[in-house]
Amino acid sequence: MKKLNLFITSILLLTSLKVLSQTQISGVVKSQKGEALIGANIFIENTYDGASSDIEGNFKFATTESGQQTLIVSMIGFHPYQKQINCNGTTITINITLKEKIDQLNAVTISAGAMEASDMKKAVVMKPLDIVTTSGALGDIVGAFNKLPGTATVGNDGRLFVRGGDASETNIYFDGLQVGNAYGSTAQNVPTRSRFNPNLFKGSFFSTGGYSAEYGQALSSALVLNTIDMPLRNQTDISVMSIGGGITQTLVGERNAFTASANFMDLAPYMSIINQNMEFTNAPSNWNVEALGRQKIGKSGLLKAFVHTESASLAINRDDINETEKIHTTVDNTYHFGNVSFKNTINESWSYYGGASLSYNTDEISLENIALKKVNKLAHVKGVLVHDVSDRFSYKNGFETYQKHYSEEVINNEAVRAYNELTANHFVEADYYFSKKLVLRAGLRSSYNDLINKFWATPRASLAYQVNENGQFSLAYGQFKQLPKEELRVQQNNLENATASHYILNYLYSKKGRTFRGELFNKNYNQLVQYSNTDGFDYEGLRNSGEGYARGFDLFYRDNRSLKETDFWITYSFVDSKRNFKDFSSQVTPNYAPKHNASVVMKRFFQPLHSQLGFSYSWNSGYPFHNPNKAGEMQSMTKDYNNLSFSWSYLPKPNLIIHFECSNVLGSQNIFGYEYANQPNTSGIMNGRPISQVADRFIFLGVFLTLSKDKNANQLNNL
Structure with missing residues (x-):
């Protein structure tokens, strides 16, 4: 008993000592x-x-x-x-x-002026699949982006017009490198298309203003297209269409991949069946060949190389109100584009990217007895170093050069005029997170051009504040400069930059398949090009004396949650744009800047029918035009623009797709302006006639077959 008591006492003592x-x-x-x-x-x-x-x-x-x-x-x-x-x-x-740790997955992002689609973004606005499945876009990248806020449909042109700006004010980039002559060459009032296949790209960045200091020489907008890094599988894609066909072969290795394609398009059979509003003597046709290679470098690096070559032609008998006979016009275009890009990391805080591109465009144009040749070359070299100093602060430092050549030749009399120039640019831009809810981005772009012997610098700044988990406000300011169009500068080399100042206020809300975006904007223009007179080739009195503005707001709502298996978006833009430019003597609204622009896009997949049905509706208020029979300038307006388009995709097998599409189903008689005679008639009136669309409708039918080990793989991205 004594031993037991001693044991218990020891345990209690040890326990108390441990507690103490x-x-x-x-x-x-x-x-x-x-x-x-x-x-x-x-x-x-x-x-x-x-x-x-x-x-x-x-x-x-x-x-x-x-x-x-x-x-x-x-x-x-x-x-x-x-x-x-x-x-x-x-x-x-x-x-x-x-201390709060900033994580890009939960931190606020700059959204003012920017619509980005990539795997890293919480609010994806337009994925590559959206580009090619949007009714009325007909697989054209720009045709799909024209369904986004801030853009205007100019049906007799086909390019991207953003917030009251001319199409030349938007630059297009391929893996961060600028594309020269990104649209196919065409004749007057015959709309063009962008040159590249949407299936090349994994994501896009479309800025309607206030964009990064990394991009320059554009007054209105930047569209950045990023190619797919590594495809999923080996496969062969075959396309048979009512307007042509193509074949694409993709090969995938452990650390590399290669994709090559050949395509042709000839509208002659189609136009022999479907009536056109213009007299084509040689229907538009083209062929292109392209290849994209990828090679992984080290643990995280990637090298890409892309080449594209194409040839296109058309001929048309064009009505001229000043001539009794039609003017025969032919356009023959050859185009080559090459691009090498790279990206890699040095360590956890340092990375770099860049590359080089070359665009080479040749147009041979015949206008009755006048033969013209235009050559445009653009070489772009770029390198960027990125330093993530901490989770709150990072910056990038980049240098790039543009080497440009442009020439015009009248072959009949061997008259040639040309210019060459080098533009060197440096940009630096930093992001600082005050918290995960508040971020500031500031940048400066500096440039020097040897042709005009001028140096300039343009500041950019953006601020974003996250109100709650799903909503945020953004502000953006930027100055932008752009040298005038080639056909003006080739005549007068010392023309200087036009300038634009952007002010943007943005609100973005995104939650569970629903996105709302509202944006106010104001752009002020200075040093726009003016001239006294032109005959279409030569300009008198060229000078940088014009000015103007564009102001308004955009609304965008997208929803793929409210309606079962249905994705839709609605956009509306109000643009009040006026400029004193070209040969005008007062501030006028350009003919490419309708005040009201709206669109509705909807897509729904019907599982029992193995089909996706889609439609889009686009509406613009009238286009301004100048009527010489009235006092003032640009004082008249066309009727409203309307276009209802429909598409149907049928999948009888997972790897086989039959696609049908019809644009402007209702056959709306859209007018884009009027042209007038140079001299009045016997009643003292200048005769005029409308500038209309090439055809009332466009109908497309295609069959797309995919061959691969994965029997479920298909070309849905091709539709």
Whole structure:
């Protein structure tokens, strides 16, 4: 019994000594804003001694460790906290403040003026699949982007017009490198298309203003298209269409991939069946061959090389109100584009990217007895170094050069005029996160052009604030400069930059398949080109004396959640644009800038029918035009533009798709302006006639077959 009592006494004594040797640790965990943090993990390093903070941020625990120990506090979204403490059996009270950690997955992003689609973005606006499945776009990249806010449909042109700006004010980039002559060559009032296949691209960045200092020489907009890094599988894609056909072969290795394609298009059979509003003596036709190679470099690097070559032609008997007979016009175009791009990381905080591209465009044009030849070459070289200093601060530093050649030749009399120039650019841009809800981006772009011997610098700045988990406001400001069009500068080399200042306020809301975007904008123009008179080839009195503005707002709503298996979006843009430019003597609204623009796009997949049905409706208020029979300038307006388009995709097998599409189903008689005679008739009136669309409708039928080991792979992206 005595032994038992002695044992129990020893146990109690040891226990009491252990309790007496424990160190009591307590305190409170808060953010830098003084807010209590719930669920923070507090513990002694290399032990199981610890606790979690409660609803008020308080914690308390005991440890039997002694001497110098490391107290660690961790919580998702905050930087880890460490503190050396002396565990000596007493009570230790610690008040802990955690610094917020900025993570790109949960931090606010700049959205003013920007519509981006990529895997990294929370609010994807237009994916590559959207580009090719939008009714009425007919697989054209620009045709699909014309269904987004801030754009205007100019049906007799086909290019991208953004917020009251001319199509030349938008630059297109391929993997970050500028594309020269990104649209196919065409005749007057015959709409063109962008040159590249949408299936090349994994994502896009479309800026309607206020864009990064990385991009320059564009007054209105930048469209950046990024190619697919690595395709999923080996496959062969075959296309048979009512207007042509093509074949694409993709080969995928462990660290590389190669895609090559050949395509041709000839509208002659189609136009022999479907009536056109213009007299084509040689229907538009073209062929192209392209190849894209990818090679992984190291652990995270990637090298891409792309080549594209094409040839196109058309001939048309064009009505001229000043001539009794039609003017025969032919256009023969050859185009080559090459691009090499790279990206890689040096370590956790340093990375780099860049590349080089070359565009070479030749147009041979015949206007009755006049033969013209135009050559446009653009070489772009670029390198960018990125440093992530911390999770709050990063910057990029880049240098690029543009080497440009442009020439015009009248072959009949061997008259030639040309110019060459080099433009060197440096840009620096930094992002600073004050918190995960507030970010500032500031940049400066500096340039020098040897032809005009001028240096200039343009600042850019954006600020974004996240109101809540789903909504944010953004502000953007930027100055932009752009040298005049080639046909003006080739006549007068010393023309200087036109300038534009952008001011943008944006609100973006995105939650579970729904996106709303509203944006106010104001653009001020200076040093626009003016001239006294032109005959279409020569311009008199060229000078940088024009000015103007464009102001308004955009609304965009997209929803793929409210209606089952249905995706739709609605856009509306109001643009008040006026310019004193060209040969006008007052500020006028350009003929490519309708005041009201709206569109509705809807797509729905019907599983029992193995079909996707889609439609789009586009509407613009009238286009301004100048009527010489009235006082003033650009004082008249066409009727409203309307276009309802329909598409149907049928999948009888997973790898076989039959696609039908019809644009302008209702056959709306859209007018884009009027042309007038140079001399009045016997009644003193200038005769005029409308500029209309090439055809009332366009009908497309295609069959797309995919051959691969994966029997479910198809060409849905081709539709």
